[in-house]
Amino acid sequence: xxxxxxIAGPSPHxxxxxxxRRTAMLQRLVRHLADGTTDLARGGxxxxxxxxxxxxxxxxxxxxxxxxKRPVLAALSRDIPEPGDTLLFEDLGPSIVLVRNEERKxxxxxxxxxxxxAKVVTECDRKRRLTCRFHGWTFxxxxxxxxxxxxxxxxxxxxxxxxxxxxxxxxxxxxxxxQGEPGTQEIDVEAHLGDFAPVVAxxxxxxxxxxxxxxxxxxxxxxxxxxxxxxGYHFATLHAKSIARIAVSNVMAYTAYGANHWMATCRADFxxxxxxxQHEWPDFNYGGLFFFFPNATLNVSPIKGGSEFYGLSRVFxxxxxxxxxxxxTTYRPGHANPDADDALxxxxxxxxxxxxxxxxxxxxxxxxxxxxxxxxxxxALIGANEIAVQGVHRNIQAVVDGATG
Numbered sequence: 001x002x003x004x005x006x007i008a009g010p011s012p013h014x015x016x017x018x019x020x021r022r023t024a025m026l027q028r029l030v031r032h033l034a035d036g037t038t039d040l041a042r043g044g045x046x047x048x049x050x051x052x053x054x055x056x057x058x059x060x061x062x063x064x065x066x067x068x069k070r071p072v073l074a075a076l077s078r079d080i081p082e083p084g085d086t087l088l089f090e091d092l093g094p095s096i097v098l099v100r101n102e103e104r105k106x107x108x109x110x111x112x113x114x115x116x117x118a119k120v121v122t123e124c125d126r127k128r129r130l131t132c133r134f135h136g137w138t139f140x141x142x143x144x145x146x147x148x149x150x151x152x153x154x155x156x157x158x159x160x161x162x163x164x165x166x167x168x169x170x171x172x173x174x175x176x177x178x179q180g181e182p183g184t185q186e187i188d189v190e191a192h193l194g195d196f197a198p199v200v201a202x203x204x205x206x207x208x209x210x211x212x213x214x215x216x217x218x219x220x221x222x223x224x225x226x227x228x229x230x231x232g233y234h235f236a237t238l239h240a241k242s243i244a245r246i247a248v249s250n251v252m253a254y255t256a257y258g259a260n261h262w263m264a265t266c267r268a269d270f271x272x273x274x275x276x277x278q279h280e281w282p283d284f285n286y287g288g289l290f291f292f293f294p295n296a297t298l299n300v301s302p303i304k305g306g307s308e309f310y311g312l313s314r315v316f317x318x319x320x321x322x323x324x325x326x327x328x329t330t331y332r333p334g335h336a337n338p339d340a341d342d343a344l345x346x347x348x349x350x351x352x353x354x355x356x357x358x359x360x361x362x363x364x365x366x367x368x369x370x371x372x373x374x375x376x377x378x379x380a381l382i383g384a385n386e387i388a389v390q391g392v393h394r395n396i397q398a399v400v401d402g403a404t405g
Contacts, residue, residue, distance in 0.1 A: 010204060010335040017202040018287060025288060026281065028253040029266045030273045039254045040384040041391075047379035048393060050371045053221040059321035062396065065403045066294045067092045067317065068180035071187050073296045074098060076312070076331065077174045077206045080106065084126040084141060091316035091325055092180035096167055097121045099130070101141040108169035108178045109143050114162040130164070139164050173197075174205030193292075196257035200290055203300065207334020208310050211345040214328045214353045220364035222295065222324035223396070224371075226315040228360040229289070229297040230388040232265035238363055242355045253288075254387045259395040263388050264288030291388065293395055299352075307336040309348050313356070322368055326361070328353050 074089045087098040095111035118134040130139045138147035143164035168179040170187025236249035251266035285308035287300030299311040310331040330349035
């Protein structure tokens with residue numbers, strides 16, 4: 001793979017860094033539990049125009065500026081670990097194919113044959129060549145045209161100009177980012193993440209093994225669904241029979257890193273730590289939620305058997321303003337208990353996906369329907385205790401303003 005970290009196993013250095021961050025997180029959350037508080041936005045509640053969720057022109061602008069022109073988290077390294085492994089990524093709008101070449105470098109292309117524009121890759125498996133099913137034009141793993149059946153019919157063409165169209169891609173510390181618009185530049189992922197980069201490096205995502213994935217289509221704007229991953233204020237009511245059994249509602253720690261953020265909701269068993277000396281605190285396999293602007297949340301939480309899971313949720317705009325698609329994948333961290341069965345992670349995927357589908361997306365659907373019929377001038381209200389939601393919307397607005405100003 002692209003960087004040397006992808007070759008090594010779990011690192012004691014990163015394990016210590018994770019533990020240090022988690023200890024600081026616990027200190028903050030236990031203090032909130034003791035005081036009956038939570039992190040709050042300094043400006044108080046934030047009004048949000050309903051048209052942010054319902055205006056088709058705003059929707060088109062967001063899709064172009066946030067999902068085509070900026071790097072977006074497309075995959076983790078072990079989604080395509082070996083040369084010839086391919087992955088279709090089609091939720092930005094264009095069909096994009098990711099492939100790891102013979103030098104183990106990730107390349108990304110529009111999934112569009114240079115002959116007649118048909119999809120080249122329709123099945124994601126390990127390939128030596130990428131062959132279009134329409135007429136059999138073949139491309140190598142670097143996108144170069146490698147073969148033309150009936151080549152006599154194409155005498156005189158410039159084969160160098162008939163390769164697959166590249167899109168920008170970059171891989172760093174187990175994360176693969178792409179941009180939707182064509183280009184040959186390599187994305188500098190570390191620079192793109194800024195001061196968030198060392199935070200997520202601690203997770204050793206290059207070792208994270210995908211176990212199970214799912215897709216949830218929702219009749220709600222992508223931001224409405226995305227917001228449900230950014231606060232724990234709703235746990236006691238919306239998730240009364242699911243998440244509320246293991247987590248405390250409306251207690252959260254939050255830190256912004258540019259447009260990205262880290263946040264931690266409060267687990268119910270943290271109540272046992274209130275008033276207990278810190279040296280008596282047990283180890284917890286809870287790391288919080290890592291948000292990659294504009295649409296991806298990585299949940300680092302405990303799992304049965306003493307390990308933890310990485311749950312990656314990415315919310316994308318659908319074909320119109322009032323629909324969205326959420327991609328959910330559960331990964332097994334490289335430092336997980338090697339004796340534990342993958343079924344534990346598959347079961348966690350099923351649990352989380354069911355909660356999101358039946359609870360988060362159902363309330364998002366109903367809210368979206370109501371906002372479409374809201375009176376002119378109606379503004380939703382984002383509380384100061386929904387600090388991460390406020391931050392995401394402010395950063396989205398900054399991108400929109402930059403594009404229209």
